[in-house]
Amino acid sequence: MLRTRRTTASVATALLLGYLCSVACGDDGPDADGSAGAACEVPDDCYADADPEEIQGEVECLDRVPGGYCTHTCSTDTDCCAAEGECDGRPQVCAPFESTGVMMCFLSCEGVDEADDDPDGYCHEYASESFSCRSTGGGSNNRKVCA
Secondary structure (H helix, E strand, O other), rough: HHHHHHHHHHHHHHHHHHHHHHHOOOHHHHHOOOOOOOOOOOOOOOOOOOOHOOOOOOOEEEOOOOOOOEEEEOOOOOOOOOOOOOOOOEEEEEEEEEOOOOOOEEOOOOOOOOOOOOHHHHHHHOOOOOEEEEEEEOHHOEEEEOO
């Protein structure tokens, strides 16, 4: 009986530690698998579920976004989500990040209707708790994205 209590306590402790690490170790939600908009440290952390040959552009891990941000270069919106498994069914847009002029794919929050859903809540759920729906800051090519 003592052994059963220790085993139960060990399992409970392991589950709790796993949960705490998922919160504190960078597993921010559905995109923790490296899909578009996921946290990353290096480009190799990105797009684990997509064929790298099908990604339309150079994969990047933006370090100017807290925790990193999986993206890739693009020319048009259709370059984003071109590879199967790249976007998990959530829309992406091709836009410049800040004033760099380099076009990259970002998780879009443009279509989130504030009457039906909170754009910031959408970004929290599908990108990261620390993200909000904001402008890419790309001048006339500005888009609303989760960052």
